[in-house]
Amino acid sequence: MLTFEVLASEGLARRGRLGLRHGVVETPVFMPVGTYGSVKGVLPSSLEAMGAEIILGNTFHLWLRPGTDVIARFAGLHRFEGWTRPILTDSGGFQVWSLGANAKVSELGVAFQSPVNGDKLLLTPEVSMQIQRVLDSDIAMQFDECTAYETLGRITGEAEACRSMEMSLRWAARSRAEFARLENPNALFGIVQGGMFETLREESVAALTELDLPGYAIGGVSVGEPKAEMQRIVAHTPHRLPAGKPRYLMGVGTPEDLIDGVAAGVDMFDCVMPTRNARNGHLFTRFGDLRIRNARYKTDEQPIDPTCACPTCARFSRAYLHHLDRCGEMLAPMLASVHNLHFYVALMRDIRDALETGTFAAFATAFCADRSRGI
Ligand SMILES: [Zn+2]
Incomplete structure (x- = not known):
């Protein structure tokens, strides 16, 4: 359930309109981040008044607290958090990745210990889709592995970035199959990975395009790399994605980064920077x-x-x-x-x-x- 039309363009930049189950979103758009089901310190009415049309929720954190059993009672995140406009949820991949050494990644998924109560948990593409089905977000994200820029001071090499990107592609196919099996009426986005390597990014774009998903995100940027590296990837990838589908640059950035992203053909942005910096x-x-x-x-x-x-x-x-x-x-x-x-x-x-x-x-x-x- 997603429509997207490009209303005007200038160079690679696009002015578009996204139709979702809970409303229309004018693009390019910035999406405030509501990690725990709340944009920190800001009332939903204030968000509506300033013109925010879509906000983010966090699958990983909402899974741990309050848990899907609570949110299911409210038939999804919208009624639970008192927000009637569209919501996008991430897949939880980035948060388990952030646990670092406390998470064990395998082909099946990511095993980790709950930072809330110590329970042993396993997050897989299928589990992520099941949680996001309960959250009933307008846009669900595929489960992916966010390729680190560096681990313990060592910059990720091409072979490692390739292995990670290829696993994310297999997880994209599994996410898509589970999303369909659950008859989720919302939209699923794929996530381009490939580290700082253009050729890997191009392979990821080609394979994800084959899956014919309703929209695509550029992941694995703003993960500790130098600014020039991020700018290189942001200039490289967006316009290679299908022209008729929305493009989302994850976790970026400063006001100047948003201008650069739009110029490169990005339609959607999210970042904790405005709220975190405010605090x-x-x-x-x-x-x-x-x-x-x-x-x-x-x-x-x-x-x-x-x-x-x-x-x-x-x-x-x-x-x-x-x-x-x-x-x-x-x-x-x-x-x-x-x-x-x-x-x-x-x-x-x-x-x-x-x-x-x-x-x-x-x-x-x-x-x-x-x-x-x-x-
Ligand atoms: Zn002001």
């Missing part, structure tokens, strides 16, 4: 990033970003946010998260408007120049 007092503005903990803001009467239309900037000064942060008030990360997410969502809206009028390249140049100007 650390790191705020995004049109004229560069602002560290609200800096003493220079103690008496600053301006809003975080005078060009921002968010509820935080409409009402509160930098001095007030600085004060709240100093006192450890819970309102500080809440107001900062609303501002940062609004900044990302508004950026994507500006990008879509520019694509509609064929002015994306000019917009991107002006935006990046403003950002590097500094506060």
Whole structure:
């Protein structure tokens, strides 16, 4: 259950529209991350007001807590978390991968000990599809192995990246078969892997295209590699994916990274950066990033970003946010998260408007120049 149309394009960049079971998503889109069934510190009504049309949920964490038996009682994640618009869930692969030495990977899947209660658990492509069926997310992700950029200081070589990518392809086929067996009415996306190797990425794209999935993601970037390596892969892969299907760049990135991704043909993004940085007092503005903990803001009467239309900037000064942060008030990360997410969502809206009028390249140049100007 997915429709996608490209409404306009400029170079490789596309302005599109995604139709999902719980609503329409205008692309390019940024998807706020709601790991445990909550975008940290932000009410669903605030997300709706800022124009967020789709959010993420995390299969691994929701499986451990509250568990699929609880979410099944609510007929899925939407009613459980009070969010009526579309949801995308990851497959859990990235989180078990993040457990490092505590996870044992085999052809069957990944065996690990629950970080919550110590239970021995096995996550396989089939189990991931079964969990995501209960979550009833509009977009489910295939179970994959995220190829590490380096392990214990050793950069992953081509042979190792190849072995990993080929296993992810077999897991894609198993995910697809189980998704069909469960009669999941939503959409399943495949994930391109292949490490930092263009030839492996191309093999992954070709094999996944054969599976004819409704959409495709680019995984295995933003996993600790140098920025230039990430930019090389982001420039290489998106436009090689089928033109008529949505393309999702996983876990990226800064506002400038989003501009680069759109220019390379990406339609969907997610990243914890706006919310995580907000909690650390790191705020995004049109004229560069602002560290609200800096003493220079103690008496600053301006809003975080005078060009921002968010509820935080409409009402509160930098001095007030600085004060709240100093006192450890819970309102500080809440107001900062609303501002940062609004900044990302508004950026994507500006990008879509520019694509509609064929002015994306000019917009991107002006935006990046403003950002590097500094506060
Ligand atoms: Zn703001």
